[in-house]
Amino acid sequence: MTRSFDIVVVGAGPAGIAAACAAAEQGRRVALLDDNPAPGGQIWRGPSTAHRDAVSRAKERWLHRLQQNPAITSLHGCRVFDVPGDGLLAAEQNGQRVDLRYSKVVLATGARELFLPFPGWTLPGVYGAGGLQAMVKAGLPVRDQRVVVAGSGPLLLAVAAYLRETGARVSAVCEQASWRSLLRFGASIAHTSRLWQAAGYRWRTRGTPFHAGCWPVAAHGGKTLESVTLSNGTRQWTVPCDLLACGFHLVPNTELASLLGCTLQQGFVTVDALQQTLIANVFCAGEPTGIGGLELSLAEGEVAGLAAAGAIRAAQARIPRRDRLRAFAAQLAVTFALRQELHSLSKADTIVCRCEDVTWRTVSQYTGWRAAKLQTRCGMGPCQGRICGSALNFLLEWSPDSVRPPIFPVSIASLAGPTASAPAELSAIQEN
Amino acid sequence: MTDTVRLTVNGRALTVPAGATVAVALAIAGAACRTSVSGEPRAAFCAMGICFECRAIVDGGPHQRTCQIVCRDGMEVRTE
Numbered sequence: 001m002t003r004s005f006d007i008v009v010v011g012a013g014p015a016g017i018a019a020a021c022a023a024a025e026q027g028r029r030v031a032l033l034d035d036n037p038a039p040g041g042q043i044w045r046g047p048s049t050a051h052r053d054a055v056s057r058a059k060e061r062w063l064h065r066l067q068q069n070p071a072i073t074s075l076h077g078c079r080v081f082d083v084p085g086d087g088l089l090a091a092e093q094n095g096q097r098v099d100l101r102y103s104k105v106v107l108a109t110g111a112r113e114l115f116l117p118f119p120g121w122t123l124p125g126v127y128g129a130g131g132l133q134a135m136v137k138a139g140l141p142v143r144d145q146r147v148v149v150a151g152s153g154p155l156l157l158a159v160a161a162y163l164r165e166t167g168a169r170v171s172a173v174c175e176q177a178s179w180r181s182l183l184r185f186g187a188s189i190a191h192t193s194r195l196w197q198a199a200g201y202r203w204r205t206r207g208t209p210f211h212a213g214c215w216p217v218a219a220h221g222g223k224t225l226e227s228v229t230l231s232n233g234t235r236q237w238t239v240p241c242d243l244l245a246c247g248f249h250l251v252p253n254t255e256l257a258s259l260l261g262c263t264l265q266q267g268f269v270t271v272d273a274l275q276q277t278l279i280a281n282v283f284c285a286g287e288p289t290g291i292g293g294l295e296l297s298l299a300e301g302e303v304a305g306l307a308a309a310g311a312i313r314a315a316q317a318r319i320p321r322r323d324r325l326r327a328f329a330a331q332l333a334v335t336f337a338l339r340q341e342l343h344s345l346s347k348a349d350t351i352v353c354r355c356e357d358v359t360w361r362t363v364s365q366y367t368g369w370r371a372a373k374l375q376t377r378c379g380m381g382p383c384q385g386r387i388c389g390s391a392l393n394f395l396l397e398w399s400p401d402s403v404r405p406p407i408f409p410v411s412i413a414s415l416a417g418p419t420a421s422a423p424a425e426l427s428a429i430q431e432n
Numbered sequence: 433m434t435d436t437v438r439l440t441v442n443g444r445a446l447t448v449p450a451g452a453t454v455a456v457a458l459a460i461a462g463a464a465c466r467t468s469v470s471g472e473p474r475a476a477f478c479a480m481g482i483c484f485e486c487r488a489i490v491d492g493g494p495h496q497r498t499c500q501i502v503c504r505d506g507m508e509v510r511t512e
Contacts, residue, residue: 035481037502042480047451077500095493112482124464124475134479134499139452140459223464223473253482354477354485357470382484382495409484409495 001098002418005031005073007308008089008102010080010256013041014294015286016108017062018301019308023106024071026309031100032066033075033091039066041110042130043294046137054197055294062298081406081414083259087281090418097414104281104308107257107269108301111287113247114390117352117360118345119218121246125225129247133159136166143167145242148228150174150216152336153249154198154293161204163245171239173205174214174230176248177336182212185335194328215342219244233341249336251390252288258403267393274315275304283308292329299325343395353388355381363388369398382409439507454498454509455479455486465498466512488512 009020012034020032032039040046044059066072078093080100089100113128120126127135129151136142147168149160152175160173175182189195202210217236218229227240254262254269262277262284263270269277269284276283285300292300299322306315346352346360353363358378366372369379369392378392379385384407385400392398406415436447439454441461448457455476458465464473465486476486481500489510490496498509 036500112480113478115478115483122468122472122474124473127476128478128480131477131479135453135456135459135476138479138499139449139456351468351470351472354468354474354483357468357472382487383482387478387483 001096002088002101003031003073003098004101005029006102007031007104007106007305008033008100009106009108009305010034010089011041011108011110011286012036012039012074012076013108013110013286013297014043014058014062015110015297015301015304016041016106017066018298019106019108019283019285019305020072021062021065021069022302022305022311023309024069026306026311026314028071028309030072031075031102032072033078033080033100035077035079037076039063039074039076042134045134053200054193058294058298079408080256081408081410083256083405090414092408092410092414095411095414097410097418099418102281104283105260106275106301106304106308107260107262107277107282107284107288108286108297108304109253109256109288111250111252111291112386112390114249114251114394115246115387116248116342116345116391116394117350117388118216119347119350120220120225120228122351122354123219123221123225124223125221125242126219126244126246129153129155129159129245131247132243132245133162136163136168141167142243144169146171146240147243147245148172148174148216148230148239148241149245150214150228150230151247151249152176152338153247154332154336155247155249157198157201157205157210159245160208161201164205164208168243170205170208171241172209172211172230174211174216176215176339176342177212178339179212181335181337185331188331189328192328215339215345216244216246217345231341248338248342248394250287250291251393252291254288255384255386255403255407257282257284257288259405259407273319274307274312275300276307290326290329291332292325293332296322296325296329338394346395352391353378353381353385355379355383355388358388363392364396369401372398373401384408437503437505437507439503439505439509441509442511448503450503452503454488454490454496454501454503454507457503457509458486458488458498458511463511
């Protein structure tokens with residue numbers, strides 16, 4: 001089946017929702033697609049909590065604006081896996097292939113957490129920081145569970161606050177950045193509402209120790225997690241816990257941008273003032289252009305949506321505000337830059353590639369990503385290197401390989417073409 | 433609409449809150465989602481559809497990312 005739209009927006013997080021609304025309000029027919037079962041992306045995932053903060057107010061406002069617009073077709077559980085031709089995306093939804101024809105496309109594919117391999121990180125009970133929050137939002141009960149939150153980035157305190165409010169006993173929050181970095185960051189946002197937001201999270205996690213300059217070095221347990229060892233560089237100590245929420249800030253999802261031929265610089269998609277990439281008719285907004293959080297994603301999404309709809313003056317009017325928000329993104333990158341000590345987090349027996357169980361001993365013998373893939377199958381499993389590739393980009397400074405379709409595993413029937421139906425017995429995983 | 437959903441995990445009945453994902457059902461059941469190529473138990477990790485650690489057999493369909501699937505009444509889930 002092929003469906004045609006004026007504008008296709010890939011990713012229904014804040015940037016994608018803002019782009020879709022802005023374009024539809026200019027009279028364009030818009031498709032908004034997302035891999036997840038509901039719109040909102042990671043930050044607006046799940047039902048609103050009792051605590052009404054700026055994030056939940058923005059969520060309600062934007063979801064209302066999205067849902068009341070009949071010009072937007074939302075496609076959920078739908079993921080793009082190929083670019084079969086000019087102005088055409090191939091996606092899979094409910095096991096069926098759907099091809100989407102567009103005049104303009106807005107990539108709002110968001111970010112994923114950066115995970116660094118350390119001994120025990122593959123134990124059940126170890127989650128990403130946003131990962132554990134997503135599980136709890138999706139119904140996982142954590143009342144009276146002992147949780148350690150560790151890694152890096154502003155997400156940690158937000159996750160800790162959320163877990164506390166859902167009944168978890170958060171025994172520590174460990175941020176690898178130093179107090180010095182954090183205080184400098186605090187000073188830079190002192191004149192904005194963000195300082196109040198950070199203070200609010202800290203107030204909601206009062207009683208839970210916050211350690212700066214501290215990171216996890218090992219998780220322990222038999223079949224599931226039992227404790228985690230933390231380090232501050234001079235001292236190590238072990239904390240018993242049922243769950244570990246651990247992520248080292250974010251890396252952008254740029255696979256589709258790469259497949260479309262967009263230029264990347266230092267891992268981020270290059271865009272002009274109107275969020276247009278160097279490829280005609282392809283726009284990009286939100287985290288793939290630089291990790292900047294909710295407000296910047298919304299601002300970039302609006303500019304991209306308006307520009308894609310041809311409302312250039314309206315788009316230009318929003319540029320100054322977006323550029324002010326970008327300054328904050330630059331501060332984030334400096335503050336939460338990963339420390340050198342984390343390069344030695346992986347030990348010889350530590351599994352680096354979770355899909356293929358390739359250890360650090362094995363993978364670190366190679367000089368680059370391509371050789372390691374060919375010789376060890378590292379990065380060749382179903383995640384296609386999204387987890388280990390990002391880790392190795394930090395650990396060994398390996399740059400990612402060129403991106404080839406399918407950018408997600410899909411059924412053979414979907415690969416075969418848009419008209420084929422997908423009988424269940426053909427539904428086999430396609431490994432890269 | 434009821435506020436709970438009933439499904440089976442490896443043949444055992446389980447009741448979960450409505451809206452729960454299959455990955456959450458597996459965690460509540462205390463089941464690892466899959467066994468890794470070297471024999472380790474693995475469970476949901478990124479919970480955002482990226483890492484594929486939570487894949488399991490859902491209603492006969494293999495390698496389904498359970499963190500992206502919402503539980504439905506009568507669903508049959510098997511670990512891999």
